[in-house]
Amino acid sequence: MNQDANGQDAREAESQDGPKGLIDGPDTVLALVLIALCVLLYWVSAGFPEPGLFLGENVLPEHFPRLLLVAIGVLALLLPFEHRLEVDRWPLIRKARRAPIGASTFVTMGSLLILVGIGEWIGTILTIVIAAVGLPLLWGERRLMLIIPYAAIFTGIVTYLFSIVLSVYFEPGVFGLTLR
Amino acid sequence: MELMLTGFGMVADPAIIGVILLGVIIGVLVGALPGLSSPMAIALLIPFTISMTPIAAIAMLAGLYCAGTFGGSITAILINAPGAPPAAATALDGYPMAKRGEAGRALGLATISSVTGGILSLLILLLAAPLLARIAITFTSAEYFALALFALSMLASISGKSSIRNLIAGFVGVFLSTIGIHLTTGVERFTFGVNELYDGLPFVPVLIGLFAVAELLRQARVGETVFERVRANVMKLPSRGDIRRIKYTVLRSSGLGTFIGILPAEGATVAAIMGYNEARRWSDRKEEFGTGIPEGIAGPEAANNAATGGAMVPTLALGIPGSVSTALILGAMVMHGLKPGPYLLENQPQFLYAIFAAMLIANLAFMAIGIAGAKLFSQLTLIPRTILWPSVLVFAIIGSYAHSSSFFDIWVMAIAGIVGYFMLRFGFGPAPLIMGLVLGPIVEENFSKAMIIHDNSILSMMERPLVLLFFGLTILSLAGPVRSAIKARRNKKLLLATKEGE
Numbered sequence: 001m002n003q004d005a006n007g008q009d010a011r012e013a014e015s016q017d018g019p020k021g022l023i024d025g026p027d028t029v030l031a032l033v034l035i036a037l038c039v040l041l042y043w044v045s046a047g048f049p050e051p052g053l054f055l056g057e058n059v060l061p062e063h064f065p066r067l068l069l070v071a072i073g074v075l076a077l078l079l080p081f082e083h084r085l086e087v088d089r090w091p092l093i094r095k096a097r098r099a100p101i102g103a104s105t106f107v108t109m110g111s112l113l114i115l116v117g118i119g120e121w122i123g124t125i126l127t128i129v130i131a132a133v134g135l136p137l138l139w140g141e142r143r144l145m146l147i148i149p150y151a152a153i154f155t156g157i158v159t160y161l162f163s164i165v166l167s168v169y170f171e172p173g174v175f176g177l178t179l180r
Numbered sequence: 181m182e183l184m185l186t187g188f189g190m191v192a193d194p195a196i197i198g199v200i201l202l203g204v205i206i207g208v209l210v211g212a213l214p215g216l217s218s219p220m221a222i223a224l225l226i227p228f229t230i231s232m233t234p235i236a237a238i239a240m241l242a243g244l245y246c247a248g249t250f251g252g253s254i255t256a257i258l259i260n261a262p263g264a265p266p267a268a269a270t271a272l273d274g275y276p277m278a279k280r281g282e283a284g285r286a287l288g289l290a291t292i293s294s295v296t297g298g299i300l301s302l303l304i305l306l307l308a309a310p311l312l313a314r315i316a317i318t319f320t321s322a323e324y325f326a327l328a329l330f331a332l333s334m335l336a337s338i339s340g341k342s343s344i345r346n347l348i349a350g351f352v353g354v355f356l357s358t359i360g361i362h363l364t365t366g367v368e369r370f371t372f373g374v375n376e377l378y379d380g381l382p383f384v385p386v387l388i389g390l391f392a393v394a395e396l397l398r399q400a401r402v403g404e405t406v407f408e409r410v411r412a413n414v415m416k417l418p419s420r421g422d423i424r425r426i427k428y429t430v431l432r433s434s435g436l437g438t439f440i441g442i443l444p445a446e447g448a449t450v451a452a453i454m455g456y457n458e459a460r461r462w463s464d465r466k467e468e469f470g471t472g473i474p475e476g477i478a479g480p481e482a483a484n485n486a487a488t489g490g491a492m493v494p495t496l497a498l499g500i501p502g503s504v505s506t507a508l509i510l511g512a513m514v515m516h517g518l519k520p521g522p523y524l525l526e527n528q529p530q531f532l533y534a535i536f537a538a539m540l541i542a543n544l545a546f547m548a549i550g551i552a553g554a555k556l557f558s559q560l561t562l563i564p565r566t567i568l569w570p571s572v573l574v575f576a577i578i579g580s581y582a583h584s585s586s587f588f589d590i591w592v593m594a595i596a597g598i599v600g601y602f603m604l605r606f607g608f609g610p611a612p613l614i615m616g617l618v619l620g621p622i623v624e625e626n627f628s629k630a631m632i633i634h635d636n637s638i639l640s641m642m643e644r645p646l647v648l649l650f651f652g653l654t655i656l657s658l659a660g661p662v663r664s665a666i667k668a669r670r671n672k673k674l675l676l677a678t679k680e681g682e
Binding site: 030034041044045048049051052059060061062064065068069071072075076078079082084085086087088089090092093096097099100101102104105107108109112113116119120124127128131132135136139140141146150154155158159161162166167168169170171 | 228230231342343344345347348351352354355358362364365366367368369370393396397398400401564565566567569570571573574575577578581582585587590591594597598601604605606607624627628631632636662664665668669672
């Protein structure tokens with residue numbers, strides 16, 4: 001019992017004070033990812049074509065992005081030590097980072113990507129109808145008497161507004177759905 | 181005077197007044213709903229403005245911006261859930277007052293303070309913007325580059341979880357603005373052969389992705405929240421006694437809020453917190469703060485709304501956004517073919533008066549709408565999240581698509597949303613990234629010009645006094661968070677030593 005209490009105290013202290021080490025593991029990984037990306041993009045910038053002779057007198061096109069990449073890389077080097085610098089605000093960062101990502105978040109992300117992927121094929125109107133019906137269902141809404149009128153009225157108004165009032169071209173898709 | 185009348189005349193069209201009122205209603209609605217924010221609403225509303233005249237579009241967005249800041253106070257007072265971050269400080273005294281059975285009085289105090297703060301800051305906008313523009317017109321590219329760099333450095337101190345992460349996000353935003361054809365040499369940069377990226381990363385889908393889709397993904401695992409509601413009958417305008425009590429607080433907070441708004445990157449949230457702290461510091465009833473006293477509502481409300489007018493000063497006069505929302509408005513202005521900055525005010529000075537008139541109408545309108553509909557707006561939180569967020573998704577999809585009728589833009593929105601979600605998890609806010617994205621072209625264009633003029637020598641640039649001043653301010657603004665971090669470390673060590681001693 002006592003041991004449990006001590007263990008809990010230690011955990012609480014750790015959660016209040018942050019890690020004792022010089023560097024923080026997850027932030028080190030984050031910094032490495034950022035630096036790797038900066039190196040990759042720096043390398044990509046080396047492949048920019050040479051501007052013409054006259055235009056070459058300007059600042060070269062890779063000059064400014066490279067300065068930014070160096071600045072991001074240098075700032076990223078500070079991330080592993082940030083828990084020792086920002087003692088007040090760092091617990092908030094860790095709290096947000098440690099919050100579990102729910103299955104519903106991944107399902108929403110995946111569904112969004114699938115919907116965008118098939119969007120061009122099924123057409124714009126059907127894409128927004130599926131978004132209006134699918135997301136409530138994905139998030140556990142089972143009151144069809146709420147979802148159906150909502151989806152019909154809401155998507156109807158939005159589609160009318162953009163397609164007719166604002167004259168936005170809606171991709172009809174394979175089903176040929178269009179208001180015009 | 182003639183210019184003023186022309187400017188007011190530009191807004192005095194029933195259609196434009198109509199869109200301002202629509203913007204105000206949407207603003208109060210979005211402000212009142214926890215989770216939805218003014219920047220998100222502006223991002224979602226920009227596509228609706230595509231067929232409007234520039235003045236109507238900007239007037240609508242400016243109306244939304246003012247009202248969104250106020251809207252948050254309704255739910256902060258009635259259900260202790262600030263609809264927007266700038267209203268968080270209002271809840272500290274607003275909710276206790278409402279719980280005492282004085283919800284109407286709390287709402288009245290918030291409304292009058294907000295309107296007063298908003299109008300006073302607009303008067304300062306009217307005076308300060310032309311003066312600032314007159315100075316800015318003498319700026320060379322070196323001064324502009326140094327000023328934009330100063331604005332970027334201010335990202336280190338804007339509200340957020342970390343100065344380092346804010347700066348990284350800001351620089352990433354500037355980097356993203358370099359995607360596409362390099363205007364001076366015509367060289368393609370970071371397009372990876374994607375034709376749609378030749379003109380750069382599409383701005384609106386990135387905004388929508390970062391503000392709306394990232395938040396939607398965050399909301400995916402948040403359960404339905406049931407708020408404890410305080411009964412509110414009607415909003416009561418403050419009594420003469422209340423006005424006498426809060427008048428100096430309102431004036432002080434309005435000045436403070438306007439000044440904070442003018443500072444690049446600082447916005448209404450910082451203003452509200454400082455407005456509350458200053459109201460407490462100057463009060464002789466310090467111990468009563470937090471129990472529901474009028475000064476505790478008036479301080480933050482006057483400050484956060486004053487910051488809206490203040491933030492428009494650098495946006496219109498310099499083309500440097502004063503807050504995230506004004507960064508979005510600035511983006512919308514560019515989309516509508518306007519180039520904010522000293523030349524806009526020089527060539528079309530009536531535009532300033534038109535924006536002033538639009539924001540004045542918005543301030544008066546949200547007072548009327550707030551008085552009439554506070555109870556209704558507080559009921560908005562009853563909308564189930566399974567209906568609210570799908571509506572946001574529909575707007576996000578259609579808003580991203582509408583600008584160029586392209587599914588590529590919806591892809592950009594979805595990817596920006598997913599990246600934005602993980603950024604939020606790792607403490608990188610969307611606001612600094614958007615500020616960077618907006619400031620990016622200004623920084624690069626002026627950097628390139630200044631380097632050519634000064635033979636690629638930063639030292640030669642620093643021979644100009646204003647450049648030196650802005651560089652000095654940049655160093656000071658970067659040093660601010662370092663100083664606070666050292667202070668916080670020292671305090672923590674002291675606390676630990678005291679604990680060990682005990």
